Amino acid sequence: MNKWFKSGSPWIWMTAGAVSISLISVIGLLLLIAWRGLVYFWPSNIYEFSLELNKTPVTVIGEVYDREEVPTSRLQGVGTDISGFQGNIIERFLIKTGNREYVDLDFRWILATDIKSKTAHADLVKIERNKNGNFYGYIEGVIENGKTIKDKSKYEALESVIDRAVELSDEMMDIQNGEIGSINYKLEELRLEERSYELKGKLTAEIIAELNAERKTLQADYLVLEKQLMALRADSQRDTVLVKDMRGEVVSIPVYQVLDAQFPNDMNVFEKAIQFIVQIGKFISEDPREANTEGGVFPAIFGTVFMVLLMAIIVTPFGVIAAIYLHEYAAKNAITKIVRISVINLAGVPSIVYGVFGLGFFVYMLGGNIDALFYPEAQPSPTFGTPGVIWSALTLAILTLPVVIVSTEEGLSRIPTALRQGSLALGATKAETLWRIVIPMASPAIMTGLILAVARAAGEVAPLMLVGVVKMAPTLPLDGNFPFVHLDRKFMHLGFHIYDVGFQSPNVEAARPLVYATAFLLVSVIVTLNLTAIGIRNHLREKYKSLEH
Known part of the structure; x- marks a missing residue:
């Protein structure tokens, strides 16, 4: 046993076990979000329930959204009459009844003990409307x-x-x-x-x-x-x-x-599968309705991707230039060490602090001065002196700048000194050596920093609430009017959409599946962006692999 511990095998197994548990946890979480979100788009059967409430026959038509078992003591505590039931647990169903114009709520709970019959007639219809939600009944x-x-x-x-x-x-x-x-x-x-x-x-x-x-x-x-x-x-x-x-x-x-x-x-299973794909397509391509509880999320997808790409365009050159200066030109003294420590510490600053900084510096100071200098005719209505997509991208660029700097510096430090000396010995200047030898070899590390920056920026919500994101944006930052790209406009974001639907929605039950669906979509967008960047990094790694030898 002592030899086994000294060999290091236990630590290998512990490490492998920790990695396995982490992977299982992440995959399980993603599967849970995917299941709870995607099931929303599957065409559910519509039932006609015949109930008896207080000896009065009542008919309810709708979809079964959820079911749960409730203790009888809990129901008796809220005044529910269950005098004819002898058990300790009662099953109840959450029914989406729609028809908002004629009922108080388009969701209601019904007890299994109140159900006299449940039928699923083939001619029951679900009518999707552009306002007031769904309508259920017979044509x-x-x-x-x-x-x-x-x-x-x-x-x-x-x-x-x-x-x-x-x-x-x-x-x-x-x-x-x-x-x-x-x-x-x-x-x-x-x-x-x-x-x-x-x-x-x-x-x-x-x-x-x-x-x-x-x-x-x-x-x-x-x-x-x-x-x-x-x-x-x-x-x-x-x-x-x-x-x-x-x-x-x-x-x-x-x-x-x-x-x-x-x-x-x-519908048969094949027809439901087709309808399932159609509903997912509508969710991705349509605009939201009914306080974001109906419709799609296309403006939020566009806003998220557009803002992240704009952030990447801004943060990459600044991060790379700062890393090159710190590693290649800055003197190795106490000031440089303090700068490096400050950069590393910036990565731990709460994101909401960056949001407050962006609101005060970018929006009010920089944007206000731009309006005073270049858009005085629009005063007092602000043009750039109000939250917008450009300020959101700049705020997140500052937030993710330390990640790009640290990753790029690590890539520069792995390049052998002999390559630099060989290039200089052949007559190349230091700038030419950096441009033709050092930066190409460090490009995989630069892409790694960009991947980490995109992963963090795409999921940030707190700073965006202060510098540009809104519940509903009437127009996209990109349209057919000159100059075509409008960086001063506010935008929608998938992360904020999740927060708004989950915590600010007037219809909690209708919003719950949309929270899971939008969360799964946000994860999918982040994974797609990361996979694209990883593919570019692998291509660069193979392209400049020969320089390492």
């Missing part, structure tokens, strides 16, 4: 262009009118966000241009006439587009679907409010 008929369809062809008519309404809605959104948005942007530019001439004392009658002529042209185009938009809006309100809800009443739902209609009880 009674479709009013298509003034004609009521109630026979078997009503399902074909329903699919047809929904497709038509979605196409019209997409066309209206293209006009409203595209051409009309561009006109509004140009009108605002004309207003700022006129204000600029006025502040400079150069606003003449000729300039006013020229600006007014451009305004009239834009306003004429706006009126034409507005007529098209109103015509499309009136056309989209043509059709109606009649649905019988759980109260037994027939409700008229305008088709322009309907995004999709599903009959999950009538």
Whole structure:
């Protein structure tokens, strides 16, 4: 036994065990998040429950979201009548009933003891709407262009009118966000241009006439587009679907409010799998709705990736230059040691401190001065003197700068001195040696620092809450209006989206699966960015491997 301990084998097994436990924990956590998040997109069966509450028959239609076993003492403590039940544990179900206009909450708990029957009729429908959430019931008929369809062809008519309404809605959104948005942007530019001439004392009658002529042209185009938009809006309100809800009443739902209609009880496994993929695609590609509890997260994905890439572009050159100076040029004295210790300690500063610094220095001081110098015509409305994506990227660049500096310095220290001396002996200058020999060989270490920086920056939320991220951004930082990339705009972020949905949502039960789905998506985005950087690092490592020999 003593020889076994002295051989070091126990420590090898302990290390292997610790690594295995860590891997199992990480993989288990990811699988849990993936399962709880992805199951949200699987088409669940819709049930019609016949209940008896206080000797009164009640019908409930909806999806089973969750189930749990509750002690009878807990139910009796809140005043629930379970006098006819003799056991100690009662199972209860969380049902998503939707139909927000006609019920207090679109989620409700029902006890197993209150259920008299549970059926999953094939013609039960789930209607996804652009507001007020889902609607559950039976299709009674479709009013298509003034004609009521109630026979078997009503399902074909329903699919047809929904497709038509979605196409019209997409066309209206293209006009409203595209051409009309561009006109509004140009009108605002004309207003700022006129204000600029006025502040400079150069606003003449000729300039006013020229600006007014451009305004009239834009306003004429706006009126034409507005007529098209109103015509499309009136056309989209043509059709109606009649649905019988759980109260037994027939409700008229305008088709322009309907995004999709599903009959999950009538689907086989293959059809549900297809619908599962479609719903994931919608979640990734669509904008959020209903206070972020419905719809997709595309603006948050775009904002996260855009901000991280912008941060990487900023932090990489500064981190590499600082590391090269510290390792190659700075004297080996006490001041250099203090600088290195300070850089290392900066990595341990809480991220919210960087957020406060970014708000005070970048937003208020730097952004305020930029507005005063270059955008006086926009005052008092700030342009860069307000939180935006550029300040978020700069704040996270400072936050991750120590990681890049330390990683790059370690890469530079591993390069043999003989290579530098050989390059200088052949007549190369120190700058040429750095550019052609040292930096290429250190590029894998630089990419390692960038990987660590991206991994940390993509998951940060606290500083972003102060310097640019918002709950809902009406426009992306990238669009078709000059200069096309708008670094002054606020943006959405997956990390903040998780916080907002999980802790600020008015509908907790509806938001819970979205928290897991968005968390899994954020992990997937970070892994994708890291794998891309790792692939580039491995390519650079193989490319410059020969220089090491």
